[in-house]
Amino acid sequence: MSRHxxxxxxxxxxxxxxRARARYGVLFKAATLAATLVGVIVLAVLLVDTAVxxxxxxxxxxxxxxxSYLASRSGLRPALLGxxxxxxxxxxxxxxxxxxxxxxxxxxxxxxxxxxxxxTNIANLAGVxxxxxxxxxxxxxxxxxxxxxSILAGGLTLALLILPVIIIxxxxxxxxxxxxxxxxxxxxxxxxxxxxxxxxLPLAMPGVxxxxxxxxxxxxxxxxxxxxxxxxxxxxxxxxRLSDPFTAVPIQIYNWVSKPQAAFHELAxxxxxxxxVLLLGMNAVAILLRNRYSRDN
Amino acid sequence: xxxxxxxxxxxxxxATADPWTPAVAGLARRHxxxxxxxxxxxxxxxxxxxTTFGIVAVLLLESSTFFGVVSIREFFTETRxxxxxxxxxxxxxxxxxxxxxxxxxxxxxxxxxxAAIYLSEYAAPRVRKVLKPVLEILAGVxxxxxxxxxxxxxxxxxxxxxxxxxxxxxxxxxxxxxxxxIIPLVSSLSEDAxxxxxxxxxxxxxxxxxxxxxxxxxxxxxxxxxxxxxxxxxxxxxxxxxxxxxxxxxxxxPNLxxxxxxxxxxxxxxxxxxxxxxxPHGSLEYRTIxxxxxxxxxxxxxxxxxxxxxxRRYREVYE
Numbered sequence: 001m002s003r004h005x006x007x008x009x010x011x012x013x014x015x016x017x018x019r020a021r022a023r024y025g026v027l028f029k030a031a032t033l034a035a036t037l038v039g040v041i042v043l044a045v046l047l048v049d050t051a052v053x054x055x056x057x058x059x060x061x062x063x064x065x066x067x068s069y070l071a072s073r074s075g076l077r078p079a080l081l082g083x084x085x086x087x088x089x090x091x092x093x094x095x096x097x098x099x100x101x102x103x104x105x106x107x108x109x110x111x112x113x114x115x116x117x118x119x120t121n122i123a124n125l126a127g128v129x130x131x132x133x134x135x136x137x138x139x140x141x142x143x144x145x146x147x148x149x150s151i152l153a154g155g156l157t158l159a160l161l162i163l164p165v166i167i168i169x170x171x172x173x174x175x176x177x178x179x180x181x182x183x184x185x186x187x188x189x190x191x192x193x194x195x196x197x198x199x200x201l202p203l204a205m206p207g208v209x210x211x212x213x214x215x216x217x218x219x220x221x222x223x224x225x226x227x228x229x230x231x232x233x234x235x236x237x238x239x240x241r242l243s244d245p246f247t248a249v250p251i252q253i254y255n256w257v258s259k260p261q262a263a264f265h266e267l268a269x270x271x272x273x274x275x276x277v278l279l280l281g282m283n284a285v286a287i288l289l290r291n292r293y294s295r296d297n
Numbered sequence: 298x299x300x301x302x303x304x305x306x307x308x309x310x311x312a313t314a315d316p317w318t319p320a321v322a323g324l325a326r327r328h329x330x331x332x333x334x335x336x337x338x339x340x341x342x343x344x345x346x347x348t349t350f351g352i353v354a355v356l357l358l359e360s361s362t363f364f365g366v367v368s369i370r371e372f373f374t375e376t377r378x379x380x381x382x383x384x385x386x387x388x389x390x391x392x393x394x395x396x397x398x399x400x401x402x403x404x405x406x407x408x409x410x411x412a413a414i415y416l417s418e419y420a421a422p423r424v425r426k427v428l429k430p431v432l433e434i435l436a437g438v439x440x441x442x443x444x445x446x447x448x449x450x451x452x453x454x455x456x457x458x459x460x461x462x463x464x465x466x467x468x469x470x471x472x473x474x475x476x477x478x479i480i481p482l483v484s485s486l487s488e489d490a491x492x493x494x495x496x497x498x499x500x501x502x503x504x505x506x507x508x509x510x511x512x513x514x515x516x517x518x519x520x521x522x523x524x525x526x527x528x529x530x531x532x533x534x535x536x537x538x539x540x541x542x543x544x545x546x547x548x549x550x551p552n553l554x555x556x557x558x559x560x561x562x563x564x565x566x567x568x569x570x571x572x573x574x575x576x577p578h579g580s581l582e583y584r585t586i587x588x589x590x591x592x593x594x595x596x597x598x599x600x601x602x603x604x605x606x607x608x609r610r611y612r613e614v615y616e
Contacts, residue, residue: 132352
């Protein structure tokens with residue numbers, strides 16, 4: 001049993017310290033799990049706190065009434081309608097623009113500098129703070145195009161804000177369509193647009209719609225750009241025209257939080273619940289869409 | 298990329314099929330149609346370029362008038378920001394943004410990285426399938442709701458009992474809540490980077506006798522470092538650009554202070570505050586929106602660019 005001299009020397013030095021290392025491992029695993037749970041616990045506390053604060057204010061009247069200087073008579077109706085109007089404008093504008101851009105980038109654009117420039121530009125736009133979009137909306141839509149502090153200006157601003165998100169999601173969905181589908185269509189004599197319209201888009205649609213809904217769910221909670229546009233906190237009528245001044249649920253929440261009285265804070269919490277429920281609904285639809293279509297394919 | 302070029306190659310025969318045109322019904326019309334659609338889609342794509350151009354043009358044009366009145370030197374060296382005294386030094390606002398973003402980073406970077414390690418290296422697939430979407434909800438909660446939570450829960454129930462001297466509006470509560478908000482940004486991107494580390498690397502480390510902890514911290518994390526750092530920078534950039542949490546919970550006092558228990562004002566909160574006031578269009582106060590907006594845009598753009606450079610240049614490529 002003669003051992004190599006080097007092995008003999010190292011055997012003296014190397015200490016596996018297996019027990020200590022295993023202990024670090026257990027501690028570290030516990031730390032990573034704890035860190036993960038911190039986020040989950042804070043989320044739970046936030047939801048429970050909001051529900052407890054606002055639950056007592058939630059009622060049919062709360063949804064039907066307009067804001068008032070009396071907390072007990074205040075309601076969310078104009079803000080809720082403002083949010084719905086604005087989401088419709090935002091969706092109608094950003095969906096075709098976003099999907100069209102994604103199609104151009106993925107299916108039409110030659111791989112040249114213009115395409116790379118647009119792609120980089122979209123990635124950068126996705127990182128621009130939302131309040132900067134508000135500044136753009138204020139200068140361009142409210143002032144230069146003279147739309148005023150209107151619901152249309154708000155909707156257009158939010159459309160620009162979520163455009164990069166829709167483009168990136170749609171690109172991913174279009175990329176995921178196998179090229180054999182395209183080749184098959186071309187082989188049968190379809191033009192490029194016919195291939196996209198009848199073969200690529202239908203297959204990409206679940207992904208595109210999921211991305212769009214998630215983007216809209218980002219827009220629905222935004223308050224900062226709307227503050228810049230001049231969404232007013234005190235509007236006691238429902239919007240009738242695109243040029244009407246407006247308020248939105250997040251703006252109303254901000255306004256109520258800013259008041260010193262606790263009664264208004266409860267209203268803010270109640271409106272927060274409404275907003276969270278809206279968001280939850282949109283996310284549920286997105287998840288359903290994704291599951292539904294991924295099973296079918 | 299391979300797919301792209303193959304699909305383009307496939308259009309070749311269609312283009313050279315022109316001599317047959319009369320034989321195929323409506324081919325000329327279909328080709329006109331084709332060109333028109335290509336043009337329309339190009340116009341759609343140009344909207345995103347126009348948006349960038351619009352942002353830069355608006356910020357530069359409107360703030361150039363401001364910098365005609367207030368020198369750039371004063372803007373960067375003056376230590377007060379006060380409309381009443383006509384002092385326009387960005388330092389208090391910039392410091393406010395940095396203090397709050399730094400606090401948020403102290404919360405989000407360690408928690409997000411540890412969560413990413415747990416999800417990528419430890420969690421059973423079933424646990425991961427539940428925890429990951431739940432964490433991502435954190436990024437979807439509207440910021441006004443976070444602001445409400447910071448002001449009505451974190452400040453009175455957590456911060457005041459620990460630090461009785463804290464202001465009602467303070468940087469700390471906004472920092473903590475904002476840190477929670479950006480956890481998923483760090484954890485998702487870092488986890489993607491770790492998942493991309495090839496199995497062979499992990500197995501090599503195990504073969505050398507490393508424990509799971511050692512594999513995670515000495516093999517996987519260093520291999521994914523570019524993605525992790527890029528996620529850190531992006532998260533901080535998001536924190537600097539966030540508006541509503543700080544507007545609601547951190548206050549509206551442009552104090553030049555590093556004390557997180559005091560009320561501060563960030564660049565974003567200032568812009569939000571002025572836009573709600575009665576600053577007449579064209580007044581100097583109205584112009585400050587654009588000057589501060591330009592500073593905010595420059596800071597966040599710089600961080601986003603650095604983040605993408607880190608991601609590209611220092612990426613370890615495994616194949």
